[in-house]
Amino acid sequence: MSVATVPSRGAALERVESLVLPTRRDEAWRYAPHKALAQLTFGPAATPGVVPADVDLQIPDIDGPRLVVINGVVDPVRSRLDSLPAGVQLVSLADAPSEITVGVLEREYDAADDAFSIINRAYGDGGALLRVDGQLAETIHIVDIAVPDVSQNASVSRVIIEMAAGSSATVVETRIGHGDAFGASNVRTEISLAADASLEHIILQDLPTTQIHLGRVDVTQEAGSTLRARLFNLGSDYGRVAYYVHLDGEGAHADLSGLYFGFGTQTLDQQITVVHSAKNCTSRQSYRGVLDDSSTGIWNGGVDVRPGADGTDSEQSNDNLLLSRKAEVNTMPRLEILADEVSCQHGATVGQLDDAALYYLRSRGIPKEEASRLLINGFADQMMDDLESDAIRSWITERLGHDDA
Amino acid sequence: MLHVENLTVSIGDTPILKGLNLEIGAGEVHAIMGPNGSGKSTLAHALAGRDGYEIGGTVTLDGADLLEMVPEDRAAAGVFMGFQYPVEIPGVNNMYFLRTALNSVRRARGEEQIGASDFLKGAQEAMDLVEMNHDFLYRSVNAGFSGGEKKRNEILQMAVMQPKLAVLDETDSGLDIDALRVVAAGVNSLRGPDRSMIVITHYQRLLDYIKPDFVHVLVDGKIVESGDHTLALHLEDHGYASFLNHDHDGAPLTGATT
Numbered sequence: 224m225s226v227a228t229v230p231s232r233g234a235a236l237e238r239v240e241s242l243v244l245p246t247r248r249d250e251a252w253r254y255a256p257h258k259a260l261a262q263l264t265f266g267p268a269a270t271p272g273v274v275p276a277d278v279d280l281q282i283p284d285i286d287g288p289r290l291v292v293i294n295g296v297v298d299p300v301r302s303r304l305d306s307l308p309a310g311v312q313l314v315s316l317a318d319a320p321s322e323i324t325v326g327v328l329e330r331e332y333d334a335a336d337d338a339f340s341i342i343n344r345a346y347g348d349g350g351a352l353l354r355v356d357g358q359l360a361e362t363i364h365i366v367d368i369a370v371p372d373v374s375q376n377a378s379v380s381r382v383i384i385e386m387a388a389g390s391s392a393t394v395v396e397t398r399i400g401h402g403d404a405f406g407a408s409n410v411r412t413e414i415s416l417a418a419d420a421s422l423e424h425i426i427l428q429d430l431p432t433t434q435i436h437l438g439r440v441d442v443t444q445e446a447g448s449t450l451r452a453r454l455f456n457l458g459s460d461y462g463r464v465a466y467y468v469h470l471d472g473e474g475a476h477a478d479l480s481g482l483y484f485g486f487g488t489q490t491l492d493q494q495i496t497v498v499h500s501a502k503n504c505t506s507r508q509s510y511r512g513v514l515d516d517s518s519t520g521i522w523n524g525g526v527d528v529r530p531g532a533d534g535t536d537s538e539q540s541n542d543n544l545l546l547s548r549k550a551e552v553n554t555m556p557r558l559e560i561l562a563d564e565v566s567c568q569h570g571a572t573v574g575q576l577d578d579a580a581l582y583y584l585r586s587r588g589i590p591k592e593e594a595s596r597l598l599i600n601g602f603a604d605q606m607m608d609d610l611e612s613d614a615i616r617s618w619i620t621e622r623l624g625h626d627d628a
Numbered sequence: 629m630l631h632v633e634n635l636t637v638s639i640g641d642t643p644i645l646k647g648l649n650l651e652i653g654a655g656e657v658h659a660i661m662g663p664n665g666s667g668k669s670t671l672a673h674a675l676a677g678r679d680g681y682e683i684g685g686t687v688t689l690d691g692a693d694l695l696e697m698v699p700e701d702r703a704a705a706g707v708f709m710g711f712q713y714p715v716e717i718p719g720v721n722n723m724y725f726l727r728t729a730l731n732s733v734r735r736a737r738g739e740e741q742i743g744a745s746d747f748l749k750g751a752q753e754a755m756d757l758v759e760m761n762h763d764f765l766y767r768s769v770n771a772g773f774s775g776g777e778k779k780r781n782e783i784l785q786m787a788v789m790q791p792k793l794a795v796l797d798e799t800d801s802g803l804d805i806d807a808l809r810v811v812a813a814g815v816n817s818l819r820g821p822d823r824s825m826i827v828i829t830h831y832q833r834l835l836d837y838i839k840p841d842f843v844h845v846l847v848d849g850k851i852v853e854s855g856d857h858t859l860a861l862h863l864e865d866h867g868y869a870s871f872l873n874h875d876h877d878g879a880p881l882t883g884a885t886t
Contacts, residue, residue: 578679583715584725586676587785588703588733597728601719601768 235344239265242338251494252337254521254553256461259435263377263407265342268295268317268349271370274401278368281399283427283618287361288313293368294378295349301366310357310390316350316381323354327383330413332441334467334496339437343379343411350381350410359392362612366397369434371406377435382412386420386448393423395615398438399458400430407435414440416448418472423451425615429458429622432489438464446472446501453610454481454510455619456491465494470504470532480509482606484623485518485550492521499527499562503534511606512543513599514550522571525557532562539569544576544602629654629824630793635685637667637674637849644670646849647685652793655821659835659860660828662846663868668828669712671846672797675826676709677702689793703729704736706792710782710799717769722781725769726751726788733789754787758814775802776811783814794818795826800834812837832864847871 244260245252271294279301282291290313291301297315307313312323351365369378384394398410408430416422430436436459442450456462468477483491491514497506512520522541543552556569576598584594603623610616632650636643644667652658662668674681677699687694689705697705717725727747734741742750748765755762758780770778779799786794796815800808815838819825827838835843835857843860845853845868852871853859 577715580715580717582678582699583711583717584729585699586703586709586711587725587729587789588700588736589729590700590732591698593728593732594700597720597725598717601717603719605719 235341238341239345242341244338249337251465251523254490254492254519255463256435256490259405259461262405263435264375265346265377265379265409266375267346268379269372269375270294270296271372274298274368274370278399278401281429282366282397283364283395283614285362285364285395285612285614287364289364289366290315290351291366291368292350292380294370294372295347295380297349297351308357308359308361310355311359311363312352312354313363314352316352316383317348319352323352327352327385330415332443332467333469333498334441339409340411340439343381343409343439346379347381347411350383352383353394354385354387355390355392356387357390359390362393362395364395364397366399367408367410369400369406369408369430370402371400371404371434376404376406377409378407379409382410384412384414384422384424386414386416386422388417388445389419390417391421393425393612395425395427395612397427398430398436400434403431403433405433407437409437410439412438412440414442414450416442416444416450416475418445419447420445421449423453425453425610426455426464427615427618428454428456428462428464430462431458432460432487434459435461436463440464440466442466442468442477444468444470444472444475444477447474448472449475450477450479452477452479452481453606454479454483454493455606456481456483456493457622459489459491461490461492463492463494466496468495468497468506470497470499470506471501473501473503475501475504476506477504478507480507480606482511482513482603483520484513484603485520486515488517490519490521493523494521495524497526497537498529499532499535499537500529501532504532505536507537508539508541510541511603512541512552513546513603514543514552515546517547517549519550520552522553523555523557524569525559526567528560528562528565528567530561533564535560535562535565535567537567541571542602543571543573544599545573546576546599629690631686631688633686635671635674635687636683637670638682639670639680644849645674648846648849648851650844650851652824652826654824655819656841657819657825657827657838659838659840659843659857660826660846660851661830661832661843661860661863663872664830666846667849668830668846669797672709672795672826672828675702675707675793675795700732701736703789703791704733708786708789708791708794710779710786710794710796712798712801714770714773714778714782716771716773718771720769722767722769723748723751723765726765726785729785730788751784751788754784757787757817758783759810760784776804776807779803779807779811780814783811783818787814787818790823792822793824793826795828797828798830799827800829800831808834809837832860835860845871
């Protein structure tokens with residue numbers, strides 16, 4: 224069975240015909256640039272012309288296996304797929320044999336579809352398929368590069384990650400773009416964690432500010448599994464990543480955190496929903512935003528505790544630093560609890576640079592600008608505290624324009 | 629070295645310092661004592677350059693006009709203030725902070741930058757001076773430090789910065805007797821012919837450990853009495869009551885110089 228005949232894809236294609244784009248009235252899309260979204264043109268994956276070598280400079284230098292996808296098509300030259308560790312399958316989704324895609328490509332989720340996830344189903348033939356069975360020491364790196372084309376300015380790709388029972392791995396998804404033309408990437412990641420599996424999943428979003436990034440991550444977790452999702456949402460004119468995490472098995476744990484750091488007129492949008500469906504699951508959401516100039520941040524973080532999910536333990540926090548009078552943040556913790564013996568905490572803060580701290584640093588001879596930068600970096604860097612990879616840390620700190628202290 | 633003449637400081641419409649005069653020579657240690665609300669901390673912050681004050685009068689350090697300078701320039705000129713309430717700065721590594729501070733003042737003075745390994749050596753020596761575990765270099769500035777650890781960190785910073793004028797604002801507050809001894813020993817070891825100090829305190833206790841050359845009594849925004857260290861002992865016995873609520877007649881107290 225090839226991708227083209229997957230029933231859900233055919234259905235999605237039909238739905239694309241009558242697609243209705245989200246509007247301001249859709250809470251999850253309230254701050255999206257609706258006019259720009261309407262100008263995106265999608266279609267089947269198509270290899271772009273020559274991609275200049277300087278795009279490689281944007282890719283973090285992470286050792287280990289790497290799959291590079293450009294406009295939905297795997298680039299074999301930029302990929303490193305030889306000598307994969309034992310227990311790892313990392314293949315181009317378009318070329319994946321049917322015995323591993325069966326039951327995977329058409330998986331449906333208990334979360335609302337939107338126009339762009341339907342488009343992703345319809346045109347997302349290409350991308351990465353990763354299956355892990357074992358304890359992986361090496362980091363798997365999946366790179367998505369969007370190069371807007373005249374005929375079709377938005378790229379579509381999928382990432383599918385299947386973690387076998389008891390497996391563990393770290394996966395980094397770098398999402399970048401090339402050129403200064405208007406365009407977008409629409410990337411949907413689908414993660415399934417079997418019992419006791421453990422995954423650290425890191426997204427580095429840094430498309431050019433001429434482009435839009437529409438990211439969506441659907442996760443299903445079986446008993447005893449652990450997800451650590453880290454988002455560094457830095458690029459794009461509108462950079463969006465939506466997570467739908469389903470804690471379906473008893474004792475599953477999801478720990479989501481992220482940093483968004485906006486300049487200029489950027490809008491950085493994080494939409495998080497964690498659904499507790501089983502007993503004694505724990506979830507953590509911890510996000511920080513720094514917003515400069517006229518940028519806007521959105522954090523819409525939800526916890527749904529379904530009937531029977533007794534013993535749920537969840538915490539959410541969202542802290543924001545506004546560096547300019549024109550910067551804006553919209554923070555919305557949501558809670559829906561339909562079970563017993565539940566502990567759910569949430570908190571959100573919005574503040575400016577601490578004058579007392581600024582004065583303290585300046586009294587030690589550190590000039591005002593540098594003191595401000597130290598404080599901003601100090602605030603942001605705490606979201607990198609548990610990143611083990613030096614390559615990723617230095618990519619982020621370099622991207623944010625400072626040395627790694 | 630430090631010359632303060634008719635210094636007035638107001639916050640909004642409220643006058644705090646009402647014409648303060650102070651002359652400090654090189655290498656001298658002056659204690660400033662006074663009851664709560666007399667303006668001791670305001671004096672310290674006015675010297676360090678905190679925003680939000682209406683300031684009048686003259687303050688010069690070796691002839692340079694301090695009042696014209698922003699806080700970082702005052703630090704480069706050699707002023708160091710030990711805070712009564714050191715600020716917690718989560719996410720900023722103590723060592724990185726200290727090295728940035730030291731190299732900032734060196735840059736401002738046109739001196740060479742100090743490399744990481746030379747800096748580390750100096751910082752570790754400074755830590756031994758205040759009996760601080762070297763781990764503190766790798767923690768965030770003051771974050772989660774106990775009161776005593778924060779005060780030691782202030783003296784550590786002073787040892788690294790090697791200021792010309794140190795203003796220590798209630799360095800003894802919140803310290804138990806052992807920590808007080810350590811902090812005072814650190815301060816004493818930093819005394820020298822080129823370094824002047826202003827030690828601000830509420831209690832005589834600190835002055836048992838850091839023996840001042842001069843003691844001044846600050847009441848209601850003015851220095852009402854100056855003397856040698858025996859003035860502090862007098863205050864210990866009699867409190868500030870004799871300076872409060874009546875016009876001071878200027879008569880010298882026991883041990884006071886005029």
